[in-house]
Amino acid sequence: MKQQPLTGITVLDLGQIYNGPYCGYLLAMAGARVIKVEPPGGEAMRGRADPPLSYPFMMLNGNKETVTLNLKSDAGREMLRNLARHADVLLENFAPGTLDRHGVGADALTAINPRLVYAAGTGFGRTGPHRDYRAMDITVQAMTGVMSVTGHDGEPPLKAGPALCDILGGVHLYAAITTALVRRERTGRGAVLDVAMQDAVFPSLTSALGAWYVSGGQSRRTGNHHHAWAVAPYNVYAAGDGHVAIICVRERHWLALLDAMGKPELADDPRFTDRATRALNMVATDAVVEAWTSTLSRVDVFEVCQQHQVPCAPVQSLADVLNDPHLLERGALAKVAHEHYGEVALPSTPLRFKDVDPPAVSLPRNAGADNLQVYGELLGLSADDVASLVDAGAI
Structure with a gap:
């Protein structure tokens, strides 16, 4: 079996909700060893359903190992520092400054490991007057202007239905990471990356902005019509x-x-x-x-x-898409057995190489399922050590 493109790359995935986890999933499906780092009890996204493994979590977190780590504890923070010594990439999408306040931000971790690619996905960036604004997909759509051109003229602005900003942000975070890894091959240096959802989404306004400039600054929502009302049908x-x-x-x-x-x-x-x-x-x-x-x-x-x-x-309806023969034949969707939901359709990777098939899609593992393996291999901890850390609330 041929190697995947990112075989040999180790990633610490501290992503949450959609943005960071999708980036981590793309890395995993390209062959990287992705270790999802969750708080004790698991990421909140796991429990947004009953049974407690939501479909969005399944979509974005398969093909990863998972460990638990309490970053609010001294022992947990020290463990993250030690994990960073062995990692090629650390990705996170916390609010800017969150990990810095815990002493495990970009400066601290790249000082420990100068080859580390530290990648931060944010709503509005790690710099600028809006850096500390709380960002969710709908607020980024609003701030970016997407909502101003979505919907029908004379009606209120309308958000795009999918999590457009989160996913585009995750894709650009992946691109930044792989670019930084190429640069590291040439220079030996890691990088600190700042990828804002707002920046990632702005180019999607190309048609709307083209119409805006041509019209002299006039803008109307056009529903399903062309942004400049210039094409029919x-x-x-x-x-x-x-x-x-x-x-x-x-x-x-x-x-x-x-x-x-x-x-x-x-x-x-x-x-x-x-x-x-x-x-x-x-x-x-x-x-x-x-x-x-x-x-x-x-x-x-x-x-x-x-x-x-x-x-x-x-x-197409969602039911149509989940059973789309084209997506299934290409392997873009994989049908995976699930103990509660029966058979679920999960995405593979849209990144295809002619000579290498992507790995089979797997369901996410239980939170902390790989604590013994990862902490034993990377940190040299014994089963008793891990048990003691659980008792202490560190993992």
Whole structure:
């Protein structure tokens, strides 16, 4: 079996909720040894469900070893310092300064291990006037401007449904870590990394900002339409059993859609002669498209559009996605047996190498399941030592 790209890299994952854990999961799925460091009793995210292993926790924390460590205890902090001597990477997404106040922040740990890559994921960064603002996905969406361009004109701002900022922040944290590891190969030096969710999300506003500049600073929420109201059709249309998304960004797409709908004569209709004209007649354009889509199922619309090379997709439900044959065949989703939930679909890694298959997806281990193994191997502690630390509340 060929080695994974990050085989031999040891990561201490102090991540919590979504941001840090997703970064740690990507590292684990690339072959790194990821040791999840949790407080005694486990990360709070474990218990957001009954039975106490929430699906989000399962999604983001498989394929990791897990140890418990009480950073509020002197012994726990000293153990983290000693673990850092053996680590290539430490990642965390606490509020800025949290670990510094415990004496185990970036300066302290990189002084112990100059090759350590210390990676901090934050809402707004470790510097700047907003560094101490409490950050959750919705607050970062608000601060970043995402909510200002989501939803429909005349209605209140709307957050994106998924945890957009947390996950994009985690992806960029992964990119920063792997970049720092490449630099370390050249220089022998570790790094202190600062990856803010706000910074990571800003580039996603590219279309909205383009429309803002072109319009001279005017901004309206456009719902499912193009941010600049400049493309039609570009919308979500009712089908007989749900909805489909269709976009015709090029003239050939529109002409192909007319053929798909059996309406080639509309190519000569003065309301639809080019993209600009269709945008001016957006209501009429959408009406023509929906008059066709509403007579067919989502799958039928999708298949006909694909045959004519028209950009189109059915709006899939969560149930659809969890059983998507494309995702399953590619291995992007793995079906894993769970004692309480039955079979659950968990994501693999989106990072694919042609010559190396990603590791099989595994469920998270119980909090502290690897205390004996990790603390014995890395710190030389015996079973009696570990038991004493449990009794003392250090782990």
